[in-house]
Amino acid sequence: MGHDAPHLLALFENSYSKYMNIQIVGTVEYIDIGNGTWAVITDTDEQYEIWQPAPEAILQEGLKVKVNAKIRDDVFTTAAIGDVLEIEDFQRLG
Numbered sequence: 143m144g145h146d147a148p149h150l151l152a153l154f155e156n157s158y159s160k161y162m163n164i165q166i167v168g169t170v171e172y173i174d175i176g177n178g179t180w181a182v183i184t185d186t187d188e189q190y191e192i193w194q195p196a197p198e199a200i201l202q203e204g205l206k207v208k209v210n211a212k213i214r215d216d217v218f219t220t221a222a223i224g225d226v227l228e229i230e231d232f233q234r235l236g
Contacts, residue, residue: 161212161228166190167235170205179221182209189224193217196229206235 168184170192180192180201192200193214200207211227219226 161214161216163210163230164213164227165208165210167208168206170200170202170207172201172203173221173223175223176220179219179223181223182207182227190227191219191221191223191225193226193228197232200229200232208233208235 166182166184166188168182168188168190171181171183173179173181173189180194180196182190182192184190190211200209209227209232210230212230214226214228217226
């Protein structure tokens, strides 16, 4: 077991040390499920839940945006509608 421990630690550190960065274009929507949640829906119907707290300016129904975010695979929500986004910045489109 002594030989395996450093290897296992390295696997653990690598799997939790970074989040995947993503850039998406979509429309902000309020989803009325459970307590309700905000999401970005892409043109191909992919749903990304907006992790709170989020920039207040993005929380507008029907707002078309380009979002730079991190996928937070360590965060689980009661809505569970899709991957959870930690918004880093966004741009209004149109």
